Amino acid sequence: KQEVTQIPAALSVPEGENLVLNCSFTDSAIYNLQWFRQDPGKGLTSLLLIQSSQREQTSGRLNASLDKSSGRSTLYIAASQPGDSATYLCAVGPGGGNKLTFGTGTQLKVEL
């Protein structure tokens, strides 16, 4: 059974810092891995999708890496801003339209 863990569970940083969120999974037989953000009372917004054959994806100030062999992914946020405050979730997909397995989430607060 796939298990996904995210560290840290919560993080508070001053504006402008670069930060790293970690995601680990137990079964490396994944099709893809997706990072989402969720604002309070809202749905999930997809940030980055990494296929199993890829090592990383970048979008603006966000960079996500994937190391299947070690069962790890990291989300790097450069020059953090208060608007980045949200809960970040990683999820691994087995492919074939099957259900995602979500991590426990990291609650990020970026302070002025």
Next chain:
Amino acid sequence: GAVVSQHPSRVICKSGTSVKIECRSLDFQATTMFWYRQFPKQSLMLMATSNEGSKATYEQGVEKDKFLINHASLTLSTLTVTSAHPEDSSFYICSASGDRSGGYTFGSGTRLTVV
């Protein structure tokens, strides 16, 4: 990019009534849709998986007669909470897969309050 529209965003209903939540994929055909429930400050809990034209597969502990899921077309899935009670109050989110990227797109969620 892929968009999933979920309605309503908020609904308040009386105990004993039924509520329908719609989830539409706007620019792709969603071969599979998922329905989640989320309690405050907790992660998403998968309720059921539905494939177009077939019966939904419910997760253990989810009452299929209470949470009716219909996926009649490749762009629309509905979740009906029947005979709602206050303990059904929660945040419900749908998700769809089927766009070319292989990723999953989520709706904006529905806040259900049963009074």
